Amino acid sequence: MFAVNTRNTPPPMARSLRVLAALLGYPDARMRGHLPEMRELLRDERALSKARCAELDALMDSLQHADPLQAEADYVDLFDRGRATSLHLFEHVHGDSRERGPAMIDLGQTYEQAGLILAEGELPDFLPAMLEFVSTQPPGEGKAFLGEMTHLLSALFGALQQRHSAYASVLGALLELAGEQAQALPPLPPAGEETLDESWAEPPVFDGCSAKGQARPGQVQTIHVLPPSRSAQANPPSGVVA
Numbered sequence: 115m116f117a118v119n120t121r122n123t124p125p126p127m128a129r130s131l132r133v134l135a136a137l138l139g140y141p142d143a144r145m146r147g148h149l150p151e152m153r154e155l156l157r158d159e160r161a162l163s164k165a166r167c168a169e170l171d172a173l174m175d176s177l178q179h180a181d182p183l184q185a186e187a188d189y190v191d192l193f194d195r196g197r198a199t200s201l202h203l204f205e206h207v208h209g210d211s212r213e214r215g216p217a218m219i220d221l222g223q224t225y226e227q228a229g230l231i232l233a234e235g236e237l238p239d240f241l242p243a244m245l246e247f248v249s250t251q252p253p254g255e256g257k258a259f260l261g262e263m264t265h266l267l268s269a270l271f272g273a274l275q276q277r278h279s280a281y282a283s284v285l286g287a288l289l290e291l292a293g294e295q296a297q298a299l300p301p302l303p304p305a306g307e308e309t310l311d312e313s314w315a316e317p318p319v320f321d322g323c324s325a326k327g328q329a330r331p332g333q334v335q336t337i338h339v340l341p342p343s344r345s346a347q348a349n350p351p352s353g354v355v356a
Contacts, residue, residue, distance in 0.1 A: 127161040127256065127291050128249040135245035137170070137284050138201060141177050141185045149174045162287050169283035176280055192281065198273040203266050204239040245288075260292035271296055 133152045139145055153174060156167055177185055197205050204214050221238040225231070225247055236243055244263075248256045260267075271285035286296035 126159060126253055128253075129155045129159045130161040130287070130291065131245050131249035131256070134284050134287055135242040135249070137173065138242045138245075138281070141182075141189050143182065146177055146182070146185075149178050162290055166283065166287050166290055169280075170287060173280040173283050192274075192277065192279060199270065199277070201241040201270075202237060202239045203241055203244070203263065206266050206269060257292060260288060261294070264289060264292050264294050267292070268294075268296075 133155050136145060136148065136152060153171065156162060156170060162170075180188075193199055193201050200206065204217055207214075207217075218238050221244075222232065225238060225243075228247060228250060230247055230250065232238060232243060238244075248259050251259065267285055267288050271282055271289065274282035274285060289296045
């Protein structure tokens with residue numbers, strides 16, 4: 115008989131992953147109604163440290179006591195108005211490039227092979243959906259899957275910290291489950307692309323024009339001076355001496 119070595123066996127974390135996925139979802143009445151149950155699941159599984167659980171408790175407290183409409187509006191402002199904090203992970207990798215489509219198809223096929231079907235209108239790279247998938251895998255495979263995403267999770271963690279958002283605790287918890295320290299990394303846009311935050315920014319009014327629209331402050335503008343046409347020289351405007 116062989117003794118089972120449990121030292122290298124990752125602890126169960128399926129319920130914690132599902133709770134973290136739910137916390138990153140839209141904070142409607144249904145989601146907020148499950149907050150007490152979510153607290154108990156985290157405490158019972160003990161996959162996260164006490165300090166991390168305390169941070170998540172603070173987030174759940176804020177969601178539970180916030181004005182419902184304000185909580186929903188804050189969620190949209192935080193996650194839907196800029197690439198740096200987007201929960202669609204392929205936004206951070208591929209942006210709007212052609213590579214994003216095939217990557218979506220491959221990930222969707224991975225879900226289907228595991229017997230999972232996405233809800234209508236939901237994209238495969240949506241982080242809560244990815245976490246739901248990871249929660250169905252054995253602990254070792256789930257931890258490895260999270261490990262492959264740590265650079266993205268760290269960048270998102272840093273972006274949320276910069277905004278002083280309590281949602282950063284969820285990303286810190288995911289990094290902890292992956293066996294990594296929650297170290298913030300600067301969010302980087304895909305090569306050759308401006309960030310979604312920059313592309314949505316309003317240009318300064320009356321600050322010069324360029325082929326792309328109004329230029330940024332301090333940008334040099336080229337002025338092309340053309341000689342007057344012969345007809346203009348022959349018939350100058352009233353009051354102008356030729």
